[in-house]
Structure formats: C-alpha cells, structure tokens
Amino acid sequence: MTKMTTAEKIELALIPIIGIGFWLIASSLADRMSMGSLLINTSALLMLQGFFRDLWLLSQQKKTSPDLQRKMQCMCAESTFGMTGIIFGVILLGMGIDLEVPMPQWGWSVLVMAIMVIGFLIKDYVIEWNPFRIYKDLDHINIVFTWKK
Numbered sequence: 001m002t003k004m005t006t007a008e009k010i011e012l013a014l015i016p017i018i019g020i021g022f023w024l025i026a027s028s029l030a031d032r033m034s035m036g037s038l039l040i041n042t043s044a045l046l047m048l049q050g051f052f053r054d055l056w057l058l059s060q061q062k063k064t065s066p067d068l069q070r071k072m073q074c075m076c077a078e079s080t081f082g083m084t085g086i087i088f089g090v091i092l093l094g095m096g097i098d099l100e101v102p103m104p105q106w107g108w109s110v111l112v113m114a115i116m117v118i119g120f121l122i123k124d125y126v127i128e129w130n131p132f133r134i135y136k137d138l139d140h141i142n143i144v145f146t147w148k149k
Contacts (some may be wrong), residue, residue, distance in 0.1 A: 002138075007056060015116045023109035033093040034098040036092030042115050043085025050078035057141050069133075071146045074128035078119055 006011075022029075035043075075083075092099075103111075126137045137143070 002097035005058075007053075011053065011092050011120060015113055015120070018116065019109045019113035022112045023106065025106040026043045026105040027049050029103065029108055031103055032100050033103050034093065035101055036089045036097065038103075039092065039114050040100050041084075041089075042111065043089065045112065046078055046085070046119050047082035049116055050076065050123065051081070053123060054085045054141065061141065069142050069144050072128060073130045073146060074143060075145060076140055077122040077125035077127055079120070079136070080127045 069108050124136050124140070126140050126143065127132060127134050
C-alpha cells in the first residue's frame with residue numbers, strides 16, 4: 001500500500017466538510033429531483049472533483065518533457081463515469097422520463113460525500129479501450145487522450 005500524500009489527506013478531510021456544508025444548505029435545495037437531473041448533478045460533481053484535483057496536480061508539476069507524455073486511447077475513470085452519467089441523464093430528461101427521487105435534507109449530505117469518496121477511490125484508474133483494460137496509473141496526468149492508435 002502506498003503512503004498517502006498531503007494533498008490526498010487534505011482531499012479526504014474536505015469530503016466531510018463539504019458534506020456538512022451541503023447538510024447546512026439542504027433546506028434551500030430541492031426536496032425531490034428527477035432521476036435525469038440527479039444523474040447529471042452527481043456526475044458533474046464527480047468531474048468537478050477530478051477537475052480541481054487535476055488543477056492542483058498541474059500547479060505542482062514541473063514542466064513536463066514531451067518525452068514523458070504518452071498518447072493513448074483512454075480516459076481516466078472519473079471522466080469516463082462522469083461523462084457517461086451526464087449523457088444518460090440528458091437522455092432521460094430528453095425522453096421525458098420523469099422518475100422522481102425524494103431528497104431529504106440528510107440525503108444531500110450523504111449523496112455528496114458518497115460521490116466524493118467514490119471519486120477519491122477511482123482517481124488513479126484509467127480505462128483504455130484499444131485494447132480494453134482498466135488499470136491503475138498514478139501518473140496518468142501525462143497521458144494525452146487520442147482517438148487514433
């Protein structure tokens with residue numbers, strides 16, 4: 001097991017703090033939400049968490065040599081799941097499928113913390129599709145996405 005970095009410890013500490021923040025503002029949030037909207041919002045949260053993590057990593061990274069960059073047909077797991085969730089949420093809303101989900105005050109807090117924990121757990125995984133495989137890459141910030149092999 002690898003030792004956690006200071007940034008990872010800070011991210012883990014922020015999860016319950018953000019959850020408490022959502023609990024405090026939950027009374028001003030919707031008490032019911034369509035499944036499509038919920039899927040879009042939770043997927044966007046997952047991608048937003050990854051975006052802020054990537055900004056942090058880029059700010060701490062020294063100038064990367066083009067030799068270290070790898071072109072691959074892959075995406076990080078967070079982006080893959082986030083985009084998939086947004087696409088399915090838009091499809092549900094576009095088709096008029098209006099499955100309502102109750103959102104109690106505590107539900108917002110639990111949902112936000114659960115999504116952020118999932119984001120933290122999958123942050124180092126990459127999904128490659130040619131050949132298909134899922135693997136852990138601690139340095140996947142140096143991967144350049146491409147459609148071509």
